[in-house]
Amino acid sequence: MLVFINELQEHMETIWRILGRKLEGDISPEEEQTLNEWINESTTNKQVYFQLNELWNHKQDQANNSQAIAAYDKLINRIKFAEVSKSQSRVQRISFRVNQFVKYAAIIIFVLSFGYLTNYYINSETTSNQFCTISVPKGNKSEVILPDGSKIWLNNNSKLTYPKKFNSDERIVELSGEAYFEIVHNAKAPFTVQTSDLKVKVLGTKFNVSAYPNDKFIETTLISGKVTVQPNDNPEIENLLQPGESLTFDKVSNEASKHKVDTDFYTYWMKGEFVFKDEKFEVLAKRIERIYNVEITFDDESLKNKTYTGDFKVDDNIYTILEIFKRSTSIPIEYYTDRNKISIRRK
Amino acid sequence: MDNSQHIELLCKKISQNSDQQAFKELYLAYFDRLYKFAFSILHSAEFAEEAVNDVFLNIWQKRNSLKNIQSLTNYLFISTRNTSVNYLSKFRKERNTTLDDVLVRFEIDELTPETAFFNAEVRSEIEQAINQLPPKTKLVFQMAKIEGLKYKEIAQILDISVNTIDNHIATAIKKLSHTLKKFRNEEIDFILFQLFTKTNKKTLK
Numbered sequence A: 001m002l003v004f005i006n007e008l009q010e011h012m013e014t015i016w017r018i019l020g021r022k023l024e025g026d027i028s029p030e031e032e033q034t035l036n037e038w039i040n041e042s043t044t045n046k047q048v049y050f051q052l053n054e055l056w057n058h059k060q061d062q063a064n065n066s067q068a069i070a071a072y073d074k075l076i077n078r079i080k081f082a083e084v085s086k087s088q089s090r091v092q093r094i095s096f097r098v099n100q101f102v103k104y105a106a107i108i109i110f111v112l113s114f115g116y117l118t119n120y121y122i123n124s125e126t127t128s129n130q131f132c133t134i135s136v137p138k139g140n141k142s143e144v145i146l147p148d149g150s151k152i153w154l155n156n157n158s159k160l161t162y163p164k165k166f167n168s169d170e171r172i173v174e175l176s177g178e179a180y181f182e183i184v185h186n187a188k189a190p191f192t193v194q195t196s197d198l199k200v201k202v203l204g205t206k207f208n209v210s211a212y213p214n215d216k217f218i219e220t221t222l223i224s225g226k227v228t229v230q231p232n233d234n235p236e237i238e239n240l241l242q243p244g245e246s247l248t249f250d251k252v253s254n255e256a257s258k259h260k261v262d263t264d265f266y267t268y269w270m271k272g273e274f275v276f277k278d279e280k281f282e283v284l285a286k287r288i289e290r291i292y293n294v295e296i297t298f299d300d301e302s303l304k305n306k307t308y309t310g311d312f313k314v315d316d317n318i319y320t321i322l323e324i325f326k327r328s329t330s331i332p333i334e335y336y337t338d339r340n341k342i343s344i345r346r347k
Numbered sequence B: 001m002d003n004s005q006h007i008e009l010l011c012k013k014i015s016q017n018s019d020q021q022a023f024k025e026l027y028l029a030y031f032d033r034l035y036k037f038a039f040s041i042l043h044s045a046e047f048a049e050e051a052v053n054d055v056f057l058n059i060w061q062k063r064n065s066l067k068n069i070q071s072l073t074n075y076l077f078i079s080t081r082n083t084s085v086n087y088l089s090k091f092r093k094e095r096n097t098t099l100d101d102v103l104v105r106f107e108i109d110e111l112t113p114e115t116a117f118f119n120a121e122v123r124s125e126i127e128q129a130i131n132q133l134p135p136k137t138k139l140v141f142q143m144a145k146i147e148g149l150k151y152k153e154i155a156q157i158l159d160i161s162v163n164t165i166d167n168h169i170a171t172a173i174k175k176l177s178h179t180l181k182k183f184r185n186e187e188i189d190f191i192l193f194q195l196f197t198k199t200n201k202k203t204l205k
Helices: A002-024 A029-041 A043-057 A066-112 A114-125 A265-271 A281-292 A318-328 B004-017 B020-042 B045-061 B063-068 B072-092 B120-131 B135-145 B151-158 B162-182 B186-204
Strands: A131-136 A142-145 A151-154 A158-163 A171-182 A191-194 A198-202 A206-211 A217-224 A227-231 A239-241 A245-250 A256-260 A273-280 A295-298 A307-313 A333-338 A341-346
Touching: A002 A029, A002 A043, A002 B135, A002 B162, A029 A043, A043 B162, A066 B020, A066 B045, A131 A142, A151 A158, A198 A206, A198 A217, A217 A227, A227 A245, A239 A245, A239 A256, A273 A281, A281 A295, A281 A307, A281 A318, A307 A318, A318 A333, A318 B045, A333 B045, B004 B020, B004 B063, B004 B072, B020 B045, B020 B072, B020 B135, B045 B063, B045 B072, B072 B151, B120 B135, B120 B162, B135 B151, B135 B162, B151 B162
Parallel strands: A171 A191, A295 A341
Antiparallel strands: A131 A158, A142 A151, A151 A171, A158 A171, A171 A206, A191 A198, A198 A227, A206 A217, A217 A245, A227 A239, A245 A256, A273 A307, A333 A341
């Protein structure tokens, strides 16, 4: 009896395999034979076979196309970006040759007409500037070195415009998005970051500006040195910042407020790591949102106030970070991702 | 697949004329499948999307050599697998992660269109049965059923043996058959009866 059951089981395993092969469309004549015998054994078998066939060939609805189209747009941006940076380096090479030519020509002209041209040259210098624009697409970062040697780290989804050559008495750049600045000191030429609603003026220093068009606030954080922040509408107001201070400017109410900050976060993306201590989950979530370009929601208000100490690396995947949070909390949490939206729930 | 000729035509347009419209069509034709596959490995919508885009960025940049690719579907799936697994090893800081080390997570699509044979109740039972299968079995089943991929192709994509695929599909078929047995459909009985009598009549003639 036991032998019989075993055999029957083995036989059924073979039938399942053959059924699979049949559906795939790669079946030998012998297998076909075995299958037919099984099908004809009972009406139940016939039913099952018929329904399996139906199910296998049952076409599922194509998932909605909108995600694919949105993703395609991102891909096109990446392709454009890759192609532009290729051609930009070509343009730079050409302009380098032109520059060489201009240099020699300039020396000759200079020697020929030293006295006459001196005045004219100084006047024309301020007007003949060309601008460069660097755009960093979503999810990327970029490092820029300005003509004066200052270094700028551009964050995710940001744009920086600067002249190819700075004027001798001022250095102005335009920023949309977030950037960390390390400005070479030059007392004769103050450095200005122009954003949609305010100006940040410095002589030489390290600071971070976050001015995304979609954000309600513009945030300026000073790491070292000295900066002043002036609203575009009220340039007479000069907010002076001390190292470790951050100024939050409300674009709607035009109100500015200063507060002490932990500067570690503002340099995270150039250092590649962010260290935090007793930070609320809610605050951390805001930062994760900025770093990873995601949207985080909490289903349970009490989760927001849980505090964490630790660090994460900029190169860490968002998934890794969420897993770490999940494993290190006393309250069990669960997260769900839907495109760039992440919702955190109590388990 | 019956649209393989169309895909071939798209590839030709892309590689010879850098045809962006054809590229878009190709992308949209494959996105869902590759995205799901990448998601099953990465469990993150954002990174799954990025992995698929990596694969297609590469396709676009190497479009001139597109004609050297034997089976585009296989190539795309394998590239997606490699890219996704590389992502994983990167953020796990391990070298040589293989698909075996990865927890595959996979949900099947809803069986949407109403058919004569599967009403809402049956459909939900079937979905449940499929979703209760082990993740890799589910993935293999989906690839065979929805993509119409051959066992040999799936074996290459997932880097497992054809025999293992056989086992996975058999497991799925077994589970489904047990579910389907519960739903005896009189309509099918009737169709079967007709089929049966027809073939009998034929043989009688």
